[in-house]
Amino acid sequence: MKSLKNHISLIVALFTVLFAVQIYVAVDRTIKAYETRLKNDYSIIVVANKTLSPDEFKAMDSIIDRSEPIATDQVLQRLQGEMSKKNLELLKLTLPKFYRIYLSRFPTPEEISKLQKRLQKNSSIQRVEGYAQTHDTVYKLMLLFKDVVQIFSIAIAAVTSLLILKEMRLWQFQHAERMSIMALFGAPVWLRSAVLFRLAIVDAIIATIVVCIAFFVIEENGWMDLLLNTVGITIDLFDFLQDGIRSLIIALSVSIILTMTIVIGNDEEE
Known part of the structure; x- marks a missing residue:
């Protein structure tokens, strides 16, 4: 039961990291789609x-x-x-x-200013109106929202990584006796720690599947599509091929790197 609890803890932690990353990706897609819409209208x-x-x-x-x-x-x-x-x-x-x-x-405010100056250098052009004030407000709000989500995602990933390290240390203590016996028989570090890597990889795969299911439910619910449609945007919140593979790579990378950190740190202590 305790082992199952540790597994669930790691899966939830990895799920949180993947969910935060995917939210940032979805926000980035939304902003790019909105930029395209503004570009066509502007x-x-x-x-x-x-x-x-x-x-x-x-x-x-x-x-x-x-x-x-x-x-x-x-x-x-x-x-x-x-x-x-x-x-x-x-x-x-x-x-x-x-x-x-x-x-x-979609131009930045600086690009609009430069474009206006270049146009006005032409002797045939009398006046240029770029509606810069309205454009600046919309563009800055978009960038602010993206930056807030990015900072929020990084903070979640950092805190969750510390929790994952803690869970892996608990795994290490649970398997300490087995790993010590293998060390007495001259087993290399990677072989002694194979059980930790196996558990980390399995939980990473499970966390990826849970993220895919979560976003599938969100997509099927349709409430996000309604919100996006109000501003004339249609995007895929989750691409089950591209985003699923990315989530799996991130989950495996986080799990393996943190497991290696624990294993190498323990080996140096010995």
Whole structure:
């Protein structure tokens, strides 16, 4: 019963580490998906005194993906009853050209500032509006949320690793007599500690399976999808191939490295 309790303790500890890592991965995916959505929706308005082609805009900065002219026909139609046809034609010729510029990726506030300066260096461009204040607020909130989750995940991983070390020391004490007998017969350290490595590997596999089941339940429940859909985002919280393999590698790495730490430390004491 005591051995089972130790197994459960290690499985729960490894599960906590894997769950924290996966939460960070899911948050990172969410932010990237939101960045893509913002990139598609975000645009810069440019006012020019002459017609500019998409290639001319792209030559100004590599971050520019495409440009499209903003039609002024609606404005002119509203003035048809108030101005003569001749004056309308004259106004159409003198009216500035308006363009909407889309970017190839979601820019940082610094990139927006640099882009505005490069555009304004062109003599044909009269004004550039990048809505930097709104953009800065959204972008900084996203980065703050990601940093908080990262710090939280690292803290959980560090504390949980100490708990795993404690559990493995208990395993070592439980198998101390067997390991001592094997040492008397000249068994090498890795062979004496084989039981510890075997237990660590088995618990790592079990913890990975439990994480997969947990995220499967979350996916099937659908409440996270509803939350993400409210901001127009659809992502896979858990990819059972990619994330499952990553979780298994992390669990095995943590278990084996911490077991080696215990074994090497005990061997040096002897």
